[in-house]
Amino acid sequence: MGVAMGAACSLAREAAEAGSEGLERSLQFLRGDGNVDGRVDFQDAIHILRHLFSGDRALECPKASDLNDDGQINLTDAVCLLDFLFRGGSLPAYPYPQCGIDPTSDGLSCGLEACSG
Ligand SMILES: [Ca+2]
Ligand SMILES: [Ca+2]
Numbered sequence: 001m002g003v004a005m006g007a008a009c010s011l012a013r014e015a016a017e018a019g020s021e022g023l024e025r026s027l028q029f030l031r032g033d034g035n036v037d038g039r040v041d042f043q044d045a046i047h048i049l050r051h052l053f054s055g056d057r058a059l060e061c062p063k064a065s066d067l068n069d070d071g072q073i074n075l076t077d078a079v080c081l082l083d084f085l086f087r088g089g090s091l092p093a094y095p096y097p098q099c100g101i102d103p104t105s106d107g108l109s110c111g112l113e114a115c116s117g
Contacts, residue, residue, distance in 0.1 A: 028095070031093055034047040047065070061110040064110060067093065080092070
């Protein structure tokens with residue numbers, strides 16, 4: 001669709017391993033699992049796109065849909081996810097492929113205990 005890819009998908013930050021102490025387990029999530037079904041697949045990209053373009057559903061876990069961890073949910077996140085799934089693109093930013101806590105603070109939240117069980 002003509003969207004430039006590459007750098008925008010690779011914002012995973014060096015500090016991914018640090019700074020998460022003291023946060024509650026309930027804040028854990030899996031980056032990329034936008035529909036919170038425990039798997040990262042194309043359904044999650046569709047979930048993001050439907051949220052962006054039809055506006056008919058809120059995101060259960062906005063953080064999980066922020067693929068590149070830039071604090072915003074937009075077309076880039078869906079493109080990055082599809083690029084990762086189908087073209088061997090950059091991995092989603094931490095936490096992925098296992099549940100974890102966002103190493104960076106931003107305006108997004110995760111309202112579900114997506115990874116508690
Ligand atoms: Ca999913
Ligand atoms: Ca993003």
